[in-house]
Amino acid sequence: MxxxxxxxxxxxxxxxQTACAVTFQxxxxxxxxxxxxxxxxxxxxVNNLNSLIEGPxxxxxxxxxxxxxxxxxxxxxxxxPNTLTDYLSPPAxxxxxxxxxxxxxxxxxxxxxxxxxxxxxxTNGVIAPLVTNYNNLKFISPNDVCVKSDGSIWFTxxxxxxxxxxxxxxxxxxxxxxxxxxxxxHATVQAVITxxxxxxxxxxxxxxxxxxxxxxxxxxxxxxxxxxxxxxSSNTVTGGRTNCTVSSGYADGIRCDMxxxxxATSGAGVEIYSPAGSLIGKILMANxxxxxxxxxxxxxxxxxxxxxxxxxxxVLVAGTPSLKKLQSNFNGSQFNLSWPAPSSGFALQxxxxxxxxxxxxxxxxxxxxxxxxxxxxxxxxxxxxxxRLRLN
Numbered sequence: 001m002x003x004x005x006x007x008x009x010x011x012x013x014x015x016x017q018t019a020c021a022v023t024f025q026x027x028x029x030x031x032x033x034x035x036x037x038x039x040x041x042x043x044x045x046v047n048n049l050n051s052l053i054e055g056p057x058x059x060x061x062x063x064x065x066x067x068x069x070x071x072x073x074x075x076x077x078x079x080x081p082n083t084l085t086d087y088l089s090p091p092a093x094x095x096x097x098x099x100x101x102x103x104x105x106x107x108x109x110x111x112x113x114x115x116x117x118x119x120x121x122x123t124n125g126v127i128a129p130l131v132t133n134y135n136n137l138k139f140i141s142p143n144d145v146c147v148k149s150d151g152s153i154w155f156t157x158x159x160x161x162x163x164x165x166x167x168x169x170x171x172x173x174x175x176x177x178x179x180x181x182x183x184x185x186h187a188t189v190q191a192v193i194t195x196x197x198x199x200x201x202x203x204x205x206x207x208x209x210x211x212x213x214x215x216x217x218x219x220x221x222x223x224x225x226x227x228x229x230x231x232x233s234s235n236t237v238t239g240g241r242t243n244c245t246v247s248s249g250y251a252d253g254i255r256c257d258m259x260x261x262x263x264a265t266s267g268a269g270v271e272i273y274s275p276a277g278s279l280i281g282k283i284l285m286a287n288x289x290x291x292x293x294x295x296x297x298x299x300x301x302x303x304x305x306x307x308x309x310x311x312x313x314x315v316l317v318a319g320t321p322s323l324k325k326l327q328s329n330f331n332g333s334q335f336n337l338s339w340p341a342p343s344s345g346f347a348l349q350x351x352x353x354x355x356x357x358x359x360x361x362x363x364x365x366x367x368x369x370x371x372x373x374x375x376x377x378x379x380x381x382x383x384x385x386x387x388r389l390r391l392n
Contacts, residue, residue: 058295098144149325253291294319
């Protein structure tokens, strides 16, 4: 079936927040209708930053967006619709690029720039390095980052925004993908992907964390391939293969929704692919976006950042942050469950069966918090009970 195009024009204007024309290119009408309402308003929340904008991340405890103002050497805070303030000023020369929240909703960031070359955690405005080197060699330019539910942090080293040429003594010999344990970074950091990918950029997991997606921008940012790898139980990766290739330019930021679809920025705008790699459709944009994330109260708002704008667009499917992983065991009489605190806005839910007949109900506790984890013990009324942690 040939691709179809729909142009939606909106006249809404709210102070600095303006709605703009949206062009959708639809390759799979059935799948596209599940994720996007073509009558939705596409809003510009920030339009005056003359700088490269990267690394958007939604902060549920406070309901606001944080993103990297790379040229301005700051992290910015956006309270919707258009209240923009400084969030954090990194050390001089240490630009921030990719950002993500860990399982305890702490900010994890990639530092590039002349004083960067590390992955850091920010808590209450205090910046703490997590990893600064691998095999006593500095990274060239950490770019994007994702976090697995077991606490491992995975990041790409793309080599941009640092001024360090490949082959410089004291730095990594290539552009790699790394993994480390958050609680003991330097002791555990490993290069998990060192070949095939020329220059890894965006990175994310599938909802079930069995797949790792990595965007390859090529040697000169002229490549649009998104690779997919199988993730083993020991956190190694196997079977690297091309999942999809964006239609224009290179793939930069990538994220999955809760059903496993892959959303990627490209030269055309935002392109959406099925888990198998077939094109579902595109949100076409006149200005090339750099990165994206899901946010909002139900993680059903798509935030898109570029130069010099931040956009928001309501979608019909939640991003993967709308679910969190549970640790659980059944001792014959009760289920013991735990998950990372604070889990802002999340509720523990239970059902006795899965599938279309599932009825999820909230569990009211009691809950205890200890050593950064929330725990609950549920009496076993049925050994086939299922639990999930999801936004309320």
